[in-house]
Amino acid sequence: MTAGFRHEALLYEGNEAFVRGTGSFVREGLDADETVLVVVDRAKIEMLRDHLGDDARHVSFEDMSAVGRNPARIIPLWRRFVAAQAGSRKGLRGVGEPIDARRSPDALVECERHESLLNVAFHDGPSWSLLCPYDTRSLPASVIEEALRNHPCTRNGRPEVNPAFRGLESCAAPFDIPLAEPPPSATRFVVDRDRLAELRAEVARHAEAHGLGGREADDLALVVHELATNSIRHGGGAGELLLWSDGPRVVAEMRDRGRIVDPLAGRVQPGLETTGGYGLWLANHLCDLVQIRAYRDGGAVRVHLARD
Amino acid sequence: MTKTTRCAHAAGDHVCWAYPDEESRREVFADFLRTGLAAQQRLVLIAPDPERRLESDLASAGLPVRKLLRDGRLVAFSTEDAYLPDGTFDADARLAAYCALIEGALADGFSGVRVAADATAVLAEPGLDTAWSSYELRADLLATRLPFSALCAYDRHACAADRLELVHAVHSRSLGNGHAPGSPFRLHALDHERLLLAGELDFRHAEVLRSLLTASAPDLPRLRLDVSRLSFVDAAGMSALAKALTHACERLSSVSIEGASERFCRIWSLLGFDTAIEVELVAEGAS
Numbered sequence: 001m002t003a004g005f006r007h008e009a010l011l012y013e014g015n016e017a018f019v020r021g022t023g024s025f026v027r028e029g030l031d032a033d034e035t036v037l038v039v040v041d042r043a044k045i046e047m048l049r050d051h052l053g054d055d056a057r058h059v060s061f062e063d064m065s066a067v068g069r070n071p072a073r074i075i076p077l078w079r080r081f082v083a084a085q086a087g088s089r090k091g092l093r094g095v096g097e098p099i100d101a102r103r104s105p106d107a108l109v110e111c112e113r114h115e116s117l118l119n120v121a122f123h124d125g126p127s128w129s130l131l132c133p134y135d136t137r138s139l140p141a142s143v144i145e146e147a148l149r150n151h152p153c154t155r156n157g158r159p160e161v162n163p164a165f166r167g168l169e170s171c172a173a174p175f176d177i178p179l180a181e182p183p184p185s186a187t188r189f190v191v192d193r194d195r196l197a198e199l200r201a202e203v204a205r206h207a208e209a210h211g212l213g214g215r216e217a218d219d220l221a222l223v224v225h226e227l228a229t230n231s232i233r234h235g236g237g238a239g240e241l242l243l244w245s246d247g248p249r250v251v252a253e254m255r256d257r258g259r260i261v262d263p264l265a266g267r268v269q270p271g272l273e274t275t276g277g278y279g280l281w282l283a284n285h286l287c288d289l290v291q292i293r294a295y296r297d298g299g300a301v302r303v304h305l306a307r308d
Numbered sequence: 309m310t311k312t313t314r315c316a317h318a319a320g321d322h323v324c325w326a327y328p329d330e331e332s333r334r335e336v337f338a339d340f341l342r343t344g345l346a347a348q349q350r351l352v353l354i355a356p357d358p359e360r361r362l363e364s365d366l367a368s369a370g371l372p373v374r375k376l377l378r379d380g381r382l383v384a385f386s387t388e389d390a391y392l393p394d395g396t397f398d399a400d401a402r403l404a405a406y407c408a409l410i411e412g413a414l415a416d417g418f419s420g421v422r423v424a425a426d427a428t429a430v431l432a433e434p435g436l437d438t439a440w441s442s443y444e445l446r447a448d449l450l451a452t453r454l455p456f457s458a459l460c461a462y463d464r465h466a467c468a469a470d471r472l473e474l475v476h477a478v479h480s481r482s483l484g485n486g487h488a489p490g491s492p493f494r495l496h497a498l499d500h501e502r503l504l505l506a507g508e509l510d511f512r513h514a515e516v517l518r519s520l521l522t523a524s525a526p527d528l529p530r531l532r533l534d535v536s537r538l539s540f541v542d543a544a545g546m547s548a549l550a551k552a553l554t555h556a557c558e559r560l561s562s563v564s565i566e567g568a569s570e571r572f573c574r575i576w577s578l579l580g581f582d583t584a585i586e587v588e589l590v591a592e593g594a595s
Contacts, residue, residue: 197492197508200540218571225542229511270543272550272584278543285578 005122009151034091071114072284092128101138115150174294186244210245226279227254253302322451324479326464338369344422350413354425358384399443420455442523445478506537511544521552536567564588
């Protein structure tokens with residue numbers, strides 16, 4: 001295998017196989033004195049800790065259901081992990097399981113997009129290995145097939161080149177999988193640059209009426225303001241907002257004539273030097289799910305925020 | 309005249325007024341300067357055609373203009389001479405002239421300087437929009453340091469609405485009788501080292517805010533920016549703030565943001581500014 005970023009899929013059947021497969025990957029790293037971070041759900045963290053025994057003290061763990069609730073926050077987490085080791089001679093490896101059977105259909109699609117974008121985010125950076133476990137017992141075959149398309153390597157005791165990988169160019173292509181139609185009852189607003197305060201008030205009112213707390217309602221209003229700002233500045237000067245609720249979630253979608261072509265938009269920490277990218281970054285960190293789509297004739301960003 | 313416009317002008321006031329008509333302006337100018345007479349201040353009238361305005365605004369209101377001029381209690385300049393000598397505006401030179409005027413007034417036994425200025429012509433100058441407002445913010449700071457009061461009047465029918473909004477935003481006080489142009493945000497002096505940023509700041513004014521803060525930095529010993537009355541700020545606004553404060557950090561001994569709401573702190577940190585710049589962030593309610 002070549003140097004650089006190694007993104008491997010681990011297909012396993014049930015918890016025991018999970019522990020065996022990820023455990024040997026982690027031990028391999030510890031034996032080579034590498035820094036290891038494992039991002040899986042709470043229950044699996046405990047299983048892996050038990051399996052590793054004393055060695056678990058040398059491994060960092062993060063709860064995927066917290067840090068990866070919105071899968072678009074996971075690449076920034078791995079970026080911080082890699083950046084924190086910059087200049088160190090130690091190797092790096094990670095285990096990340098963003099996809100399990102509890103993900104909603106919408107979240108599942110975004111998790112798959114996340115897996116695909118990991119290749120784009122790290123392909124030209126330092127060497128490290130990331131193992132992504134997939135439970136073939138609980139996940140449908142279509143999810144496993146997509147997992148194979150998104151990983152250049154698979155692991156079966158050792159890493160192997162995966163011929164089913166879609167390739168970097170395809171990973172970075174604009175994401176145009178159609179979104180489910182909003183309900184006919186969705187409220188529509190035309191974005192007007194001089195009436196953004198009214199738009200925010202309207203969004204917050206709608207969100208609170210559907211059970212979101214004041215803080216979440218204000219978060220959603222800010223996110224919609226940011227999306228509207230993007231429409232005004234980059235989306236042809238105008239946009240349309242659709243607002244509805246779906247069970248415990250309030251959903252807002254901004255449509256405009258712009259196309260977000262940077263595949264990593266919203267996944268790169270903005271800074272003092274950057275001139276943009278703040279809006280989608282905030283959306284990803286304030287919302288539970290963000291769906292970015294670039295179609296031939298325009299784009300859409302749909303954000304979801306759920307009641308606690 | 310209404311009760312709103314006939315209010316007391318305390319020393320150190322820097323007041324903005326978009327006047328609706330000539331008659332109101334005459335009354336308010338006379339009232340404003342008469343207050344200064346009682347307070348032993350040297351009076352300054354800045355207006356186009358000052359000779360005529362001395363008559364129309366002051367003498368006709370009963371002020372002994374000729375005697376005041378003779379005694380050095382009143383001086384008059386044309387708007388062009390004061391602000392646009394050689395056709396260009398130099399903020400540093402103007403502020404230095406005010407400082408010299410105040411020093412001279414104090415040396416002559418006055419308690420300070422009181423300026424009534426009709427700056428309509430300056431606000432209409434092309435290309436002076438942000439530069440003029442930056443100057444007005446620095447004048448706002450000057451009024452916190454020295455015995456200097458000013459009424460900056462603009463003919464609301466002769467000035468573009470967005471320029472009036474911006475120039476209002478950088479004055480500590482404004483007269484308006486409810487008709488003051490509504491700038492979504494305000495940035496003005498609270499004292500010689502504290503600025504208040506209030507209202508709503510979004511991408512439309514982010515760059516202007518950055519220019520204003522950057523221009524005022526040389527006049528501050530350190531900067532304490534009070535954001536307790538900032539009701540909304542978006543990512544572009546936060547970013548402009550972060551960039552301007554980074555610039556201020558390089559020049560001033562300390563820079564702090566005070567009265568920050570929980571939301572402000574959370575967004576500031578989400579955008580990474582809490583670690584990117586050395587600004588002390590003081591939360592609301594903290595002392």
